[in-house]
Amino acid sequence: MIFSSIDIGTNTIRIQIAKKIDDCSFEFLYKESRIARLGQGLLKNGYLSEESIKRAIDILKSYVELSKKYKADRIFACATSAVREAKNRDEFLNEAKKTGINISVINPDKEAYLTHKGITYFLKNTLNNLEWAAFDLGGGSTEFIFSKDIKLTRTFSIPLGVVKLLEKFVKHDPPNEGELKNAASFFINNLNVYNPEKNIDILVANAGTVTSLAAIDLKLENYSYHKTEGYRLTLKSIDKILKKMTKLNANQRLKEFKILEKGREDVIVVGAYLVKELMTYFNKDYIITTNGSLREGILVDELCGKEY
Numbered sequence: 001m002i003f004s005s006i007d008i009g010t011n012t013i014r015i016q017i018a019k020k021i022d023d024c025s026f027e028f029l030y031k032e033s034r035i036a037r038l039g040q041g042l043l044k045n046g047y048l049s050e051e052s053i054k055r056a057i058d059i060l061k062s063y064v065e066l067s068k069k070y071k072a073d074r075i076f077a078c079a080t081s082a083v084r085e086a087k088n089r090d091e092f093l094n095e096a097k098k099t100g101i102n103i104s105v106i107n108p109d110k111e112a113y114l115t116h117k118g119i120t121y122f123l124k125n126t127l128n129n130l131e132w133a134a135f136d137l138g139g140g141s142t143e144f145i146f147s148k149d150i151k152l153t154r155t156f157s158i159p160l161g162v163v164k165l166l167e168k169f170v171k172h173d174p175p176n177e178g179e180l181k182n183a184a185s186f187f188i189n190n191l192n193v194y195n196p197e198k199n200i201d202i203l204v205a206n207a208g209t210v211t212s213l214a215a216i217d218l219k220l221e222n223y224s225y226h227k228t229e230g231y232r233l234t235l236k237s238i239d240k241i242l243k244k245m246t247k248l249n250a251n252q253r254l255k256e257f258k259i260l261e262k263g264r265e266d267v268i269v270v271g272a273y274l275v276k277e278l279m280t281y282f283n284k285d286y287i288i289t290t291n292g293s294l295r296e297g298i299l300v301d302e303l304c305g306k307e308y
Contacts, residue, residue, distance in 0.1 A: 002029070004067040004075040005298040006060070008103065010039035010082040010139030010163050011267065012208055013056060015063045016295045017070045024121075024304035029070055031225065031291075033208065034059050035263030038092075039082030039140045043167050048086045053095060060099045076298045077103045080111050081140030081161065108157030112136070112143040114297030119204060120150045121300050122292035126230055127202065134204035135278060136293060137271060139163035142187075146197055156194050160187050162209060162267040165274070173249045175269050180246075183270050184277040191281070203284040205233075206293045208264060209271030214289040215259045216241055223259060225291050234286045238276045245269050 007014045014033040018026040036056040083089050084105050115136045136143040138161040146154040169183040214228040217237045250265040
């Protein structure tokens with residue numbers, strides 16, 4: 001049987017179409033990520049704008065058509081930070097329902113739980129018998145996951161992501177050092193409240209900022225899930241990329257880093273700076289990047305047994 005899973009985030013809407021092979025093995029037939037910036041302006045007034053809703057609905061319509069093309073038996077869809085925080089979320093959900101998609105709005109704990117399943121699906125062998133932590137840096141929130149081997153031990157979510165930090169702290173393009181420092185300090189102060197365990201073997205990261213940085217470091221002209229999966233992205237590499245990015249404005253960044261999706265060229269700088277700060281915070285000189293995330297976790301949770 002064939003299934004689609006859709007992750008509706010604050011910045012990006014992502015689809016994956018997969019064929020289930022056995023108890024918990026999938027052949028991934030198609031993946032796509034498109035930027036809707038659904039949460040644009042949400043921080044100011046608490047509402048999803050008409051423009052951002054239209055962008056998101058247009059993407060969902062195209063994903064429904066893709067699912068039909070691949071003869072998907074069912075579509076699973078989850079919405080995260082922007083939709084769960086929006087005062088007019090029902091308006092968006094009702095519009096989405098007209099496309100044929102019933103969206104489940106998940107809380108931060110469920111988001112982290114599903115993300116853990118997505119990560120371990122891909123990195124099970126890499127993380128075997130290790131104490132590890134992961135962060136999923138989104139547009140509106142960031143989930144932190146702590147695990148031993150594939151056993152989830154702790155999760156928490158901070159209601160801050162790259163879109164919110166950009167809108168709150170960055171007034172210049174390119175951002176200046178003070179703006180980036182203030183954004184990162186604000187984030188780290190919120191992180192400290194949870195007193196996270198720092199004595200870990202490996203730090204893992206996913207989501208668009210991290211995988212884009214991995215692709216840039218690999219000098220990819222076209223994005224490759226295979227090449228960015230399990231990649232060691234070093235602190236030194238991120239620092240080098242950041243130095244170049246902070247000398248360019250958003251349009252120049254798109255031209256220089258052709259792998260960047262349009263819509264990520266502004267948030268990537270604050271995102272890269274925060275990734276660097278998080279690596280320093282957890283005392284790691286590299287992170288393991290993965291494409292395993294909520295989108296994959298949805299499939300594992302819905303279609304595999306409880307032991308997975």
